[in-house]
Amino acid sequence: MNTSDRQLIILSKNPEAGMVKTRLAKSIGEENALEIYEILRQHTARVAEKVDAKRVVFFSRFIPSSDLFLNDNFSARLQDGNDLGERMLQAIKSGFESGFHQVVLIGTDCYELIPAILDDAFSRLERADAVIGPAKDGGFYLIGMKRVIPELFVDRQWSTHDVLLDTLAILKQLDTTYELLVELSDIDTFDDLKKSPLWTSKP
Numbered sequence: 001m002n003t004s005d006r007q008l009i010i011l012s013k014n015p016e017a018g019m020v021k022t023r024l025a026k027s028i029g030e031e032n033a034l035e036i037y038e039i040l041r042q043h044t045a046r047v048a049e050k051v052d053a054k055r056v057v058f059f060s061r062f063i064p065s066s067d068l069f070l071n072d073n074f075s076a077r078l079q080d081g082n083d084l085g086e087r088m089l090q091a092i093k094s095g096f097e098s099g100f101h102q103v104v105l106i107g108t109d110c111y112e113l114i115p116a117i118l119d120d121a122f123s124r125l126e127r128a129d130a131v132i133g134p135a136k137d138g139g140f141y142l143i144g145m146k147r148v149i150p151e152l153f154v155d156r157q158w159s160t161h162d163v164l165l166d167t168l169a170i171l172k173q174l175d176t177t178y179e180l181l182v183e184l185s186d187i188d189t190f191d192d193l194k195k196s197p198l199w200t201s202k203p
Contacts, residue, residue: 006053006122007100009091010044011079012069012108013037013060027190037108039198040187042068044108049073050115053122054100058091088143089153096148104131104144109186111196113141117181130171130178132164136185137192139163149176 013020015038017030025033045068048055057069058079070076077094081087088105095103102125104118117133121144124131130149133142138161143152151170157163171178185192193199 004054005101007095007098007103008048008051008053008055008118009095009103009105010048010055010057010069010074010108011060011087011091011105012041012044012057014062014064015041015067019061021188023189024187024193028193036187036193036198038068040111041108043111044106044113045069045074047113047115047118048106051118051122053102053104053118056095058087060087084158085153085156089148089150092145092153093148102144102146104142106133106142107186109188110135110141110184111187111198112184117142117184121181124179124181128177128179130176131181132167132178133181134164134183136183137161137188138165139186140167141184141186142181143167149174 015034017034020037021033024036055073056075056077058077060079063076063078079087080090092103092105102122104121121131121133121142125144125146129146131144132140135141140163151174152167185196187193187196187198
């Protein structure tokens, strides 16, 4: 399948102090949390640029006049929806409405993400209807599909330890074939940060 059939969606919050990494900010402060978030976004952009797909970033509040994602490698759109599930669903729907046959969505929280994992996600969609990247906190860092599956996104509880299990249960209930990628860690809390390569101990 060629690049024109594949879309990679990145959901990004607008990088503003006090608006991003709020759980992390409780431990390290809003400005430090913003700095970590920008590092995560830079990493996500570098990884995404190496993937054989059309790339689009969906900003949370507004499309800024300048941003690290605003270059020839990405198109930019605005997220639409009242909760995370609606925002993911609307972004994925827009991909299929634009004519893509495989749509993969990621966030900007995973410092362990590498291009090979994203390539693997698209490859697995050659033989399965959906692909999930499990996160160690019980959620997922990636979700991809060959058609819109609204049930995965509506009337869901997010930011719980059961998000992944509930997602897999829905896929099984719908008799939808899926494959799982390698498990990775998101950085949402101070404990997450301390376990990541981003953390360097100070004397």
